[in-house]
Amino acid sequence: MRAIRGEPERFDPPGSPDPELVDPVYGAFETVQDATRRLDTLESRLRERGDRRAVFLTIYVRMTREVHDGIETGRFADPAWMRRYLVTFANYYRRAFLAFETGDVAAVPDPWRVAFGASMHDETLVVQDAFLGVNAHINYDLALALEDVGLDPNREQKYEDHLAIDEILSGLVDAQQEALAQVYAAGVEDVDALFGRFDESLTLRSMTEGRAQAWRVAVVRTDVTTPPIPALASWVLQTTATGGALFVLSPQLDPAVLAGLRRFEQADTSVSTMLTRIDDRLAAEDG
Structure with missing residues (x-):
């Protein structure tokens, strides 16, 4: 039984597809450059429409570029595997977006479905849009992508390359959190100061834990093929990631604070302006 069957209308797709949004994700990504170029196009088109699905892409495209730069500068022991890793991972997002x-x-x-549907129905904050995408891509897609690209031969070497991505992302994560905070309150340099215990649970630093769990699940699905283990591992992925998404939509914030943040977003700042602030902050970090 699907985890969100009880309230499907909350997460329904658009009534009719937008050809300009379908075009960049129609057909498999072949290279990292192909993936980043087409996802960047999709992000721009979503941003032009004020579509909050752009928020995760703003972060994800930059992450992909950072890891690709690491490949090109010799950061990884197995660059060919890393290229397949990035492309396969991006194709999981592509297929999900296209289907939705x-x-x-x-x-x-x-x-x-929770991430896309909630963002489209304007019931999220920008920080929630970011967390919803990170949750779905890391806590659901990544284990499946790792299984697809293969952990063997030289599993230990591939694991070290997998861990090396965490090092590349660490500085970018700090910049993202500061940028998300600045979307809501100029001069607030720490999301903790704004979101309190909500951020302690949903911080983008949880990507590291999610990536570690993805590797463990991929190992189980690779090494244990006897039923019901593969099906159980799939159920764990689906249930954990869907539960995480629904938790992101139910933050333990003071209702008055949450209502005020929603009013601020709706009245004072467009999605495009918010994403431009995030872009500027991430670009400053690169500089």
Whole structure:
């Protein structure tokens, strides 16, 4: 039984697909450059429409570029495997977005249906849009992508490359959190100061834990093929990531604070302006 069957209308796809949004994700990504170019196009088109699905892409495209730069500068022991890793991972996002946009609900994993649907129905804060995408892509897609690209041969070497991504992302994560805070309150340099215990649970630093769990699940699915273990591992992925998405939508914030933040977003700042602030902050970090 699908985890969100009880309230599907809350996470329904658009009534009709937008051809300009379908075009960049139609057909598999072949290279890292192809993936980043097409996802960047999709992010720009979503941003132009004020579509909050752009928020995760703003972060994800930059992350992908950072890891690709690491490949090109010799950061990884197995660059060919890392390129396959990035492309395979990006294709999981591509397929989920394409299925959602074209109304193929059965093909949309529940964590992505929650993320896309909530963002489209304007019931989220920008910080929630970011967390919803990170949750679905890391806590659901990554284990499956790792299984697809293969952990063997030289599993230990591949694991070290997997861990090296965490090092590349660490500085970018700090910049992202500061940028998300600045979206809401100029001069607030720490999301903790704004979101309190909500951020302690949902901080983007949880990507490291999610990536570690993804590797463990991929190992189980690779090494244990006897039923019911593969099916159980899939159920754990789906249930954990969907539960995480629903938790992101139920933050333990003071209702008055939450209402005030929503009013601020709706009245004072467009999605495009918010994403430009995030872009500027991340670019400053690169400099």
